[in-house]
Amino acid sequence: MRRADSVFARLFGVFLLAILLAHALAFIWFNQYGHPRPPPPPPNMEHREHMRPPPPSFGGPLIPLAFQLLTLIVAAWFAARLLCRPIQQLSDAAERLSNDLDSPPLPETGPRETRQAAYAFNLMQQRIRQQMQQRGRMLAAVSHDLRTPLARLKLRIEQISDPHLCTRMGQDLDEMIRMLDATLSYLHEQRNSEALQWLDLQALVESMAEDAQDRGADVTVSGNCLPFHAQPMAVRSCVSNLLENALRYAGHAEIELHDNRQHVEIWLRDHGQGIAPEQREAVFEAFFRIEGSRNRSSGGVGLGLTIAREAARRQGGDITLETTPGSGLTAILRLPR
CATH class of the missing domain: 1.10.287 (Helix Hairpins)
Structure with missing residues (x-):
């Protein structure tokens, strides 16, 4: 009884039924039309109607083969859906969990293996939530x-x-x-977990630039961007850390917005001293600071870029560093649409 309540048992039953049905159709067809013609009747019985019905004009061996193929295709489609549905539900639940730890638990329904996987997933979510609390x-x-x-x-x-x-x-x-x-x-x-919301990135960046200008900073904004789904507080954290980093070490910042069908990009450019290519990945490590920046006048403890990159990657994006033409550093924040 326990083995009957499993994905294997259901798939086996569907395919077994499909094979039996396909062979039954073929047997019926050949039994009706597949026998060889009887020998010609004697002359005195040529007008009697004891002959088998002739095969249909549209028939032939292709008909049972077509029935078999169609039956197997339909059975395979239902079997594939039966197999993929719990896997897809588990994948969707894992994606929701990556964005929000307080997402609803996975329903513990279906075959035995599916219920066991859902129970283990819900238990894992509960333990993660408890550890974070x-x-x-x-x-x-x-x-x-x-x-x-x-x-x-x-x-x-x-x-x-x-x-x-x-x-x-x-x-x-x-x-x-x-x-x-x-x-x-x-x-x-x-x-911190945050749900995806519609975000007007252009308005957010322009507002942050105006706040910096009110404090006397040299910040300019160019380009356009349409609203898209994102985590507003995480995006604000990314842009804020990149902007403060540029103002701290270069004294100015140029922000450019680039929008396309796949990604939204924020280019934050300065013309300061820049960062050597061999150190551009190391600066994203926690508490890493370039030797020349270890002074009280520049400030910073080496966590700004770390926070910004992790906030971007939680949304499926990333931050890369490039050399500004001439001199300086260009930080590129790329977020998926």
Whole structure:
């Protein structure tokens, strides 16, 4: 009984029924029309109608073969649908889970193997959700527990009589706080799930450029882009980190929008010092900073590009770095439509 409730048993039954039906049709056909003609009747019985009915004018051996072929095609189509339906449902559920951890569970229906796969998938989703919630609580605790002693240290540093030492220790403490904030932001971006929504990317980029211009930054925007499905907060995080990176190290930024049927691209160009080709992949690693940028005037802890690329890849896109003609760096954010 357990083996009967399986995908194998159902496929075997469908194909067995198809083969039996095809052979039954062929047997009936040949039994009716396939016997050889009887010998000519004697002269005294030539007018009697004891002869077999002649085969139909449209008949022949192609008819049973066509019946067999048609039956097998129909049976194979139903069998393929029966086999692919649970696999397609599992694939769709996995895609929904990659975009949203709170997506509805997979229905545990169908044959035994399908129910087992759905149960295992739902259990995996539940455990992932629990682990992410546990990590979120841990991050909140770490944030609270670290900020309290850092705040006390900052108050005690102000009581140091040596101004030069007080300034240097305050700078080191501020850098520690920035690293803590950046690390918590990075971990929050990793655990944050966001549903796809219609996004007016052109309006978003122009708004961010206007905000930067209000702060005195040199930012220009060109090109056009139609709305498309994306994760708004993740896209904002990508553009914000790339824009801040360009303004921090070059002092200006040129944003270009490129739109086509497959992808939407944001080219963020500057004319600064740029990055050597052998370091363009390394800068996407967490906490990696080029030696020339390890100073307090430029700031940064080496997580901006890491956050931006991971946010882009969660949506099926990516970020690449190229050399700006002349000098500088061009960051290309590519998102699928």
